[in-house]
Amino acid sequence: MAKNTTKINALKLKVFCSNYNPRLLPARICIIKSQEQLRKFRILRIHDCGNLNILEASLKTLEITCYPIYAPSIVPILKKSGTLLQRLKLYSFSTREMSLLPETLKSFCPNITYLNLTNVEFSTQFFELIGNLQKLQFLNLLDIYEILGDEPKILAMMFAKLLPVTLQYLDLRRSCIRSYIDILFNNCYAPLKYLLIYRLKGEKGAKALIEFCIRRKTLNYVGVSIDLDDNIKKDVEKYVTLIPWPVLEILCSHVLMRTSLLI
Template sequence: MASKIFTGDMPEMMENILSNLRNEHYSLYSCALVNRHWCKISIPILWSDPFSFNKLPNFISRYFSFLNDDEKTVLRECGSIGTIISNTLFPYAKFLKVLDLLLFVCKVQLWVESLCTDPLRQVGKEIVNLLLKLFIKSGATLSNLRTYINFTIKPEIFYLLGKNETFFSRLQDVSVEGVSSESNMDGAIMLLRILAENATNICSLSLNTLNSIHAQPINEVFASIIKPQQHIRRIILNYQLNLHSIVSALESQCKSLQEIKIFKCDCSDEFRILMDCENLKVFRAIYSADRILLRILSTSICKLTILEISSNQFDASNVIQILERSGSLLQRLKLESSLEVISQSSLLETLTNFCPNITYLYISSIKFSTQLPRLIQGLQRLQFLTLKWIRDENERANVIKKRVIRLAKLLPSTLRYLEWKALRSNPHNDDLLNNCNAPLGKLLIHVDFGKKKLSETLIKFHVRKKTLRYVNVTSTDLNLVKDFEGYVIHVPYEKLVVHC
């Protein structure tokens, strides 16, 4: 069996194995050097998303050998760049699967600037259009597309896209970004219309329109993309002011929709179509009209596995109805309120009684009541916990201390990640760590005083549990990290934080 794999007699199995290295470019490149069979499998995977490489894109010149004579003439008019044409072994352009137009244009311009002492922006635009033309004509079929029109696409590109239906035919993940200027508006709409005609197997669709001037025409053509789809599973809407046409189009996807994310959108009762999304499993509402959305969702028939609500304020009663219906299916929950304390008594009781299988829990703006330790005690599968609690000034310090110690002792043996912060003063960091038996591997903690003592506590916890490796400490004391160097690794917050 092993000999068959290494000699290439089982190419399908080898392709599946090497596909797992898709994001590990150096490892995939090493596999391409093993033998001829591995090379034939590795190179198409390596070149499926070349513009995501975090290095100078010198590979761009590899594409030039596939240009026709007229295109090479145009390239030579770009100056010294036009002379960089080398022979290649593979039809690299045909392997393209992922195209992020914004990243693509930036990488081309970066490459041009690395070669020209006085680069002209027009040179980069010319090469972008030549490469787009090559990708389409080569027979490439995209699976992932992010559109962001910040350059002028030549009419011949749209003509080729209209003739070559296969280029967009296998698209599964599409992200439509805002248009950078009025001059690019027509090109953006034309591109989206071609998408609507040729891409009918999209599973994930995202719309992000920052400029309200361009929002409405983009929204309408975006809706035309939604309607012919066979099975959209995920929809993401960011910064939308008028969702009427999009929401109306989503009605055709009620049976297939599994995930909805709405970020800073102007929502209305039109979202009542959510009531019919029986297969909806993931719902995220982030600083949108949460009261409306939650009221609608609370009366729907769906049962969620992931619920994320971030808002200035929201109605806990609607959340409770969603939790009760989702019950043991719920695995990840984030409830974040930035302006008011979360109404917690009935909410925590519902979580304790109905949702025992949560593996990720994020709660902010919550008081440290006696119910909180009881909830944690019941979550025996919890792996990720974020608590941003508010100290009740009416509670005595020794009472809060006892509750913190009790919670620390009840943290389950499955817990690997903890983010701990009191939104006012927090003198209980040491009480938490000294009594915690959970095998934490990652810890994010806030310090406002007692810095030296915390360093000692961190070191003791590391020595005692032998599991803690990565820490982020939010503190104004820049010397604090030096106190526990050699024991745990301090990591920037954005690299250590785990999102819902």
């Protein structure tokens, strides 16, 4: 391929594990470098993050699913990609030296439109990152089990106010910020169209959601659990469509796919 096929404009590698067959790694790198028209280099699953630093690629889309993710090996790729990087997904139950990532992304990758992170700490670095991503449209935050600090309500309010005015999709299903969903709605000015929250936190959360819908007039769908209280559901559906979160997740994946075709 490196010699005879040099006009590839899209390449997907579903498995990229150098420990499984290390002899294939140089060949894959050679193929990638040989492509004159390769606009989107997309790695869907990487199982060995320890060898990522040997990849010298500028990426528009980077998706890593690994246990654990070793942040120092990703930093060089993020710096190399810089303003070109638009979609980033880092899914792992453990990320070593995670604090390196927010600062790197804030400094080098301001054009991210899709961000999917796990095990993020609600820290000053993270808030600065969100505030710096002024083109962010899709935000997924998974496995945030606690908000550190003495004032979690204040941190939840700060997070809501920092959400960029470009944000359309927010997924908080597996995030502890759901416990402060009323604070999020009351302080959010992002023009959200799609929201996945799983539960509404009773009448208090429902009231805040209704007030957000009236104030912003942008929210189209909210993905919730199918066992939502019927009375709450009836009140909220006067202002926004409630659908089971798995259905909304599929719908939004199609929206994201169409968006990626424009990159």
